[in-house]
Amino acid sequence: MTAAPGLELRELECFLVLSEELHFGRTGERLYVSQSRVSQLLRSLESRIGARLVDRTSRRVRLTPLGEEFRTSLRPAYDALRVSVERARSAARGVEGRLTIGFQGTADDRIMRAIDTFQRRHPGCATEIVEIPLCDPFGALRSGAVDVAVTLLPMAEPDLTLGPVFSAQQQTLAVSVRHHLASRTAIGAEELAGVPLISPDVPAPLYWRAAHAPATTPQGRPIPAGPRISTLQEGLTLTAAGRGAMLLCRPTADYHGRRDLIFVPVTGLPDSVLGLVHHTARETARIRAFRTAVTDSLPPDEVREAVSLQP
DSSP, rough: OOOOSSOOHHHHHHHHHHHHHOOOHHHHHTTTTTTTHHHHHHHHHHHHSSOOOEEHHHHHEOHHHHHHHHHHHHHHHHHHHHHHHHHHHHHTTTTOOOEEEEESSOOHHHHHHHHHHHHHHHHEEEEEEEEOOTTOOHHHHHHSSSSEEEEEEEEOOTTTEEEEEEEEEEEEEEETTTSTTTSSOOGGGGGGSSSOEEEEESSSSSHHHHSSSSOOTTTTTTTOEEEEEESHHHHHHHHHHTTEEEEEEHHHHTOOOOOEEEEEEEEEEEOEEEEEEGGGGGHHHHHHHHHHHHHHOOGGEEOOOOOOOOO
């Protein structure tokens, strides 16, 4: 292999990730590229260097002695270069200061991955993470308490803008361990007709509350109304006490698992979906940059176009 002048930042990033993972598939997952693209980037870098950096067999991947030496010298230089570039980008785009991010229910790994991506790209902008009450998905945006919010959809507010839509998840029914449905492995949506559903209270809009605690089954059978609650923890406590049941997405159910609750998958209901929302009149470079970080940090097949539900 002959050396070629110049180095590509993507090739260096690929090599450093591969040197940590020592696995082409996992490296591709971290970089959101295919395994063949990882191999292509590595071959290109080795061609520029003029020697093999990685030994790959059917059983394992390991660095060559030159690869080990190159990684040791490259890491601090790459980190310093990346920080310098991102600081310059942030200054040029006005992505400085503080960005306050609201979330409902659970700030799961998707949200945290987006925040990590944003922070790496914009080290000059501090982030703050704030929980939004379940009963008020949009109030913090209007008051200015948060700049952006990851909220449960639908969203049909004329003064707010919906960005990336992601994390479509099957809904589950949270019930007390003493509930007659607790032993089931799954239930159909029509069986909700016999279950009082705990509902978020006002000021959540009516159409939003109806989506998360419907008054009828898909075939029109009435669903009893359970207590109204302000927070997720309040709803889980009432559910455990047998005052009703609560519809939750799978990640929230997994995160809030407790011994006195069972989460039963429900078939026949629309998926629970998250969306990134901001106040239309207050859009900033920071918000645009975070919106991009959310899109870039998720696998392409998990991100949808913005959608809304008209009340």
